Amino acid sequence: MTTKSGKIANRFDRRQLLLGTALAAATTVGAPWVQKAGAAGLEKFKLCSWSPRLAEEGNIFVSEEKGYFKDEGLEIEWIPGAGSGVALTNMIAGSGDIAFVGPEALYLATDKGSKLKAIYDLYPNNAxxxxxxxxxxxxxxxxxxxxxxxxxxxxxxxxxxxxxxxxxxxxxxxxxxxxxxxxxxxxxxxxxxxxxxxxxxxxxxxxxxxxxxxxxxxxxxxYLNSSTDLFVIEEKNYEPKKDFYTRFLRGYRKGMEYTIKNPQEAAEITAKVAIDGKDPVKVMGSLKLRILTSQNAVTREHGLGWIDTGPLKACAKIYKEAGFINNDVDVTALVTNDLVMKL
Structure with a gap:
């Protein structure tokens, strides 16, 4: 093995960006995929993502294009990151309202003392x-x-x-x-x-x-169908900003529902926004894969976004046994489906 388990520098970065050149460009002032806020009458909502705008995230662009966020009085500002750890760090530092991250980032940050709450499961199927x-x-x-x-x-x-x-x-x-x-x-x-x-x-x-x-x-x-990505917020903001987050999730879910029903149109919208959107075949392929990961038996019963705690608990247990985290993670306290039930 090329590394030892235990303390690992930057260890809660979920994945590196799919396009290396995008990493450097993501920090450039005026980068085209960073949304500018300021539209009259709309409240800015800052989304800290693990990446710049990629084709696999096309349902979010659909929500923007179709006005689903606008209908909720929101305008999205995309805060790009270089992995889940960076996205979560950005949110905790005050740069954003919500983080789009893998569950490992949630476990590892919680193990270090961060008080967080997962409120929506974007992709309940493991990718x-x-x-x-x-x-x-x-x-x-x-x-x-x-x-x-x-x-x-x-x-x-x-x-x-x-x-x-x-x-x-x-x-x-x-x-x-x-x-x-x-x-x-x-x-x-x-x-x-x-x-x-x-x-x-x-x-x-x-x-x-x-x-x-x-x-x-x-x-x-x-073998363990745990989530690929979650929407995570700081626990302290949950009660005072419930309506704010619910409006965002409603706009997000409408975009995913539309994408599932209209993948071709969604791909066309995505191609105009995603930094990896030049090849229409690859755009459609990426989008179809995310449509599949967004749905399973649990979401068909409870609705898109429902968080199944069972696989997350099993995964957290494995992380501790492997030495990635030092403490038990109370997954039940760490997640909530209350907002999903309001959508």
Whole structure:
């Protein structure tokens, strides 16, 4: 293994950005995907995202285009980040009203003493996976033992979800060798420098669309279908700003509902906004993947955004056992579905 469990610098960054050039550009004054507030009669709502505006987030652009946020008296200001940890840090520092982050960022920040609350599950289906070229014959989690496995970074969700898959099959990170590959992982995979790669659905889709070739895929959701992303706020703001957050969530959910029913139109809207929106085929592919991750049996019963605490509790337990966090996380106290029930 290339790192030790325990204290890890910047360890609650969920994932690096899908486009390396966007990282530097995201801090540029006047960047086109940073929304400017100030429209007459609208209240600014600052969304701290893990990324700049990407195609996989197209349903949010639909909410803007269709006026769903405006109908709630809101105008969105997009605060781009370089991973979930950055997004959460930005919100806690006062730069935003809500953070769009992976659950690992929530666990790790809570473990360090932050008082937070998750109020909406954007993607209740786990989007993470581990894949390998067919010739590697890595088909089940047990085939990972003794293998060299790429991750985006040691602080990314790719690492933590890989650790979860291993733990559920009686293994730990000590049973594999981790290699941080960054954003451009394809050469290491095709050249055999790693046996497998921990990834997400959209990252794998992008690689395959660029000619990666046939692969075998181990999906994290087949073993623990925990959330990919949550909307998280500071606990102190929950009671005094309930109406503010409810209006935002209502506008957000209407955009997702419209995207599910009208994916082609949603893709056309997304292509005009997303920084990775030049290829219409890839835009549609990314959007369809997020439509799938936004729905499951629980959301069909309770509605989009419902937070299922069971998988989150199981995931938090694994994080402690793996040494990523030091304390028990009270998931029941950390999440609420009260606002979702009002939508």
């Amino acid at each position: 993470f996976n581990v894949f390998a070229l067919k010739n590697k014959q890595i088909i089940t989690p047990y085939d990972l033992k003794g293998k060299k496995i790429g991750v985006i970074s040691m602080g990314s969700g790719t690492r933590y979800n890989l650790a979860t898959i291993l733990a559920l099959h009686g293994m730990t990170e000590r049973d594999v060798e981790l290699v941080a590959l960054g954003l451009n992982a394809a050469p290491a995979i095709t050249e055999g420098k790693v046996d497998a790669m921990a990834s997400t659905d959209t990252i794998l889709y992008g690689m395959q669309a660029s000619g990666l070739g046939p692969v075998d895929v181990i999906w994290a959701r087949d």
